[in-house]
Amino acid sequence: MIKDIYKQRILVLDFGSQYTQLIARRIREIGVYCEVFNCDVKKSDICKFDPKGIILSGGPDSVGRKDSLSAPEYIFSCGIPIFGICYGMHLIAKQFGGKVMGTGEREFGHASIKITNTSSLFKDLDEIQDVWMSHADQVVEIPVQFAQIAQTDTCFYGAMADEERRYYGVQFHPEVTHTKNGIQILKNFVVGICGCERKWKPRFIIDNAIARIRDQVGDDEVVLALSGGVDSSVVAALLNLAIGTKLTCVFVDNGLLRLNESEKVMEIFSSQSFSMNIIHVSAENRFLEALRGKLDPEEKRKIIGKVFIDIFNEESKKLKNARWLAQGTIHPDVVESAASETGKAQMIKSHHNVAGLPDDMDMNLIEPLRELFKDEVRRIGLELGVPYNVLYRHPFPGPGLGVRILGEIRKEHCDLLRLADAIFIEELYSWGLYYKVSQAFAVFLPIRSVGIMGDARKYDWVISLRAIETVDFMTARWACLPYDFLSKVSNRIINEVEGISRVVYDISGKPPSTIEWE
Ligand code: XMP
Numbered sequence: 001m002i003k004d005i006y007k008q009r010i011l012v013l014d015f016g017s018q019y020t021q022l023i024a025r026r027i028r029e030i031g032v033y034c035e036v037f038n039c040d041v042k043k044s045d046i047c048k049f050d051p052k053g054i055i056l057s058g059g060p061d062s063v064g065r066k067d068s069l070s071a072p073e074y075i076f077s078c079g080i081p082i083f084g085i086c087y088g089m090h091l092i093a094k095q096f097g098g099k100v101m102g103t104g105e106r107e108f109g110h111a112s113i114k115i116t117n118t119s120s121l122f123k124d125l126d127e128i129q130d131v132w133m134s135h136a137d138q139v140v141e142i143p144v145q146f147a148q149i150a151q152t153d154t155c156f157y158g159a160m161a162d163e164e165r166r167y168y169g170v171q172f173h174p175e176v177t178h179t180k181n182g183i184q185i186l187k188n189f190v191v192g193i194c195g196c197e198r199k200w201k202p203r204f205i206i207d208n209a210i211a212r213i214r215d216q217v218g219d220d221e222v223v224l225a226l227s228g229g230v231d232s233s234v235v236a237a238l239l240n241l242a243i244g245t246k247l248t249c250v251f252v253d254n255g256l257l258r259l260n261e262s263e264k265v266m267e268i269f270s271s272q273s274f275s276m277n278i279i280h281v282s283a284e285n286r287f288l289e290a291l292r293g294k295l296d297p298e299e300k301r302k303i304i305g306k307v308f309i310d311i312f313n314e315e316s317k318k319l320k321n322a323r324w325l326a327q328g329t330i331h332p333d334v335v336e337s338a339a340s341e342t343g344k345a346q347m348i349k350s351h352h353n354v355a356g357l358p359d360d361m362d363m364n365l366i367e368p369l370r371e372l373f374k375d376e377v378r379r380i381g382l383e384l385g386v387p388y389n390v391l392y393r394h395p396f397p398g399p400g401l402g403v404r405i406l407g408e409i410r411k412e413h414c415d416l417l418r419l420a421d422a423i424f425i426e427e428l429y430s431w432g433l434y435y436k437v438s439q440a441f442a443v444f445l446p447i448r449s450v451g452i453m454g455d456a457r458k459y460d461w462v463i464s465l466r467a468i469e470t471v472d473f474m475t476a477r478w479a480c481l482p483y484d485f486l487s488k489v490s491n492r493i494i495n496e497v498e499g500i501s502r503v504v505y506d507i508s509g510k511p512p513s514t515i516e517w518e
Contacts, residue, residue: 005204008196009033011051013041015059015069015087021335023055023085023175025373026183031198032190033371036335043074053081053194056088058173062137063090063100071095081166083121083189086135089160089169096143096162103154106136111152113172119149119161121168123188130180131158131172138171166193202383205376206238209368213242216366217324223316223363224326225308226251226278227398228265230391231328231369234377236269237384238368239326240276248277248322250315252308255284255414256400259422273385283311284411291402291409297518300409304399313361325363331373394439395473403518405444412499413461417444419497420463427489428467437479440467442493443506443517451494451501460501463493468515476510 010027014020014036027034037045039056046054054075061068071091075082084092090100111133115122122129129150139157142148146167150159159170168189174182190196222239226232226249239247249269253262262280269276290303316322369377381391397403404421405413421442428434443464451458465486470476490503506513 005199005208006033008052008194008199009035009049010053010055010190010194010196011046011049012036012055012057013039013071013075013088015039015057015061015091017058017060017085017087019173019175020057021332023057023186025375026175026186027055027190028200028373028376030183030187030190031200032196033200034190035371039069039071041072043072046072046074046078051080052196053083053190055189056082056084056091058086058088058134061087062102063087063094064102064137081189081193082168083193084167084169085173085175086171087137089139089171090137092167092169093139093141093143093146093157093160096145096167098139098143098146099141100137101140102137104136107133107154109133110178111154111172113150113152113158115150115159117147117149117161119147119159119163119168120166120193121159121161121170121185121188122149123192125181125184130178131174131182132176132178133172135171139169168193202376202380205372206241206380206383209238209380210242213239213366213368217243217246219246220323221246221248221319221321222324222326222366223247223319223322224249225312226265226269227396228261228268228390229328229396230374230381230393231330231377233269233386233390234381234384235326235328235368236276237274237381237386240274241384245277247326248279248319250279250281250312252281252283252311254287254304254308254400254402255411256287256304256402256409258396258401258425259418268387268390279315281311281315283307286311287402288409288411293408295407297403300402300518301399304402308398316361316363323363324366325361326366326368328369329367330369330377331371334370392435394434394437394441397516401444403516404441405446406517407446413444413446416461416497416499417442417463420444420493420500420503423492423496424465424489427485427492431482431485433481433485436469437467437481438470438473438476439515440465440479442466445504449502453494453501458501460499462502462504463497463500464504464506464517465489466506466515466517468510470510470515473515474510476515478507478509481505 012023024034024036111131113129113131115127138155142160146160146162148157149161152158155171161168174185226236236249269278287307290307294300378391401414424442445462447462448459449462467479468476469479493503
């Protein structure tokens with residue numbers, strides 16, 4: 001039972017395409033478990049993974065280049081179906097004696113492809129298909145055992161197949177949504193050709209995770225730092241279902257949370273539907289005390305992280321049998337930290353999470369969401385009864401308002417910011433804009449500016465509003481919110497929040513600016 005939903009799985013080999021992770025997500029959407037490995041993976045790791053099919057991603061390299069990236073020789077001798085996308089197709093062609101050439105020009109964007117031969121890859125598809133191209137090289141001669149199965153005006157070998165050995169290649173990208181029936185093509189490969197059953201579904205994922213958690217922790221107790229964010233909330237709901245009262249959640253109110261956040265989190269998770277063990281730690285004074293007089297953003301972040309860890313450590317030690325520490329690590333975190341271990345990524349800000357816990361905690365880690373993408377986490381969260389507004393809420397940084405109050409953090413400024421932020425968010429909801437932006441919040445600027453209200457002069461603080469649109473939070477555009485909307489929010493903040501005399505809107509993109517101000 002435990003391994004069942006992973007058993008029939010697909011391996012994606014990464015040759016550096018910006019769409020590689022997207023391939024994995026699409027396969028999982030189809031209902032088949034899938035993982036991405038680097039293209040230089042060892043034979044033993046492939047054997048251990050035991051895939052039912054292999055997909056070779058695209059990539060910026062050129063197979064004609066000396067020392068170009070190649071696929072492990074082993075995959076062409078083990079009898080597993082292989083599907084090459086773009087660069088992946090070039091690799092297959094080269095491997096079996098075909099020819100790949102640069103056309104001198106990059107073809108990028110929509111193309112219409114004509115299916116010229118029957119193949120299992122294009123089963124149930126009409127003759128003409130809208131696809132998305134992004135390539136410079138193309139196959140100009142296919143290997144002997146292969147047949148052309150599709151072509152475009154600019155690319156004679158738009159797709160090729162060796163049905164007998166179950167090797168396929170396409171020049172276009174079926175994983176991007178611009179390829180209209182891309183998901184059908186991927187489904188034809190993983191379900192039709194590789195024969196995978198579609199078991200990677202929320203209900204099965206939950207059942208499987210529960211069985212694994214029970215197996216892993218036995219009668220031990222588990223402690224979880226609950227923040228009220230998507231990942232820790234879903235871990236809490238999952239563990240609650242798996243081990244009930246053996247789970248204790250620690251929720252730390254650091255005084256840097258949004259308006260009524262602490263009450264909302266406690267209400268949801270101690271409600272009848274969950275009725276979890278939650279320790280609520282009111283630690284506002286402790287955090288503010290530690291932050292007093294600190295101005296430097298990095299120093300502030302580090303202090304918030306350290307105080308959090310100290311408190312969490314103290315609370316965990318009070319629990320007698322807590323041998324396990326649960327974390328909401330998700331798949332992209334694993335991928336990112338692997339990438340950052342190469343040392344190529346420069347540290348811009350020290351994002352904190354519970355990973356920095358001291359060794360003397362002497363607990364084992366349990367990370368039940370480690371294999372899941374964010375959208376999968378949300379889907380299983382819904383199935384577990386975590387409220388929609390928790391699952392689809394904008395992200396909130398670990399250091400909270402600490403990175404949204406520039407310079408020194410004072411309680412009175414936190415209180416002003418909370419009120420202004422709540423008005424902004426409330427109006428986003430009521431104008432139907434909340435889910436159209438990826439993240440929105442208010443920032444407290446410690447500058448005073450002159451204003452006039454009634455006949456009285458004001459000399460008060462400034463609030464900046466920030467709203468961005470992004471897919472991955474690595475880059476972001478500022479959101480073009482309607483002027484009427486901004487005007488309403490600004491009026492409300494200045495009228496309703498005593499102590500604010502001016503509201504500005506942040507029109508900086510990332511890069512060069514980061515999303516948070518500190
Ligand atoms: P930046 O400001 O780096 O933010 O462009 C990118 C995304 O990360 C969030 N963020 C954090 N999340 N701990 C977190 O859990 C942190 O320390 C942290 N700092 C920034 C930020 O809100 C945005 O979504």
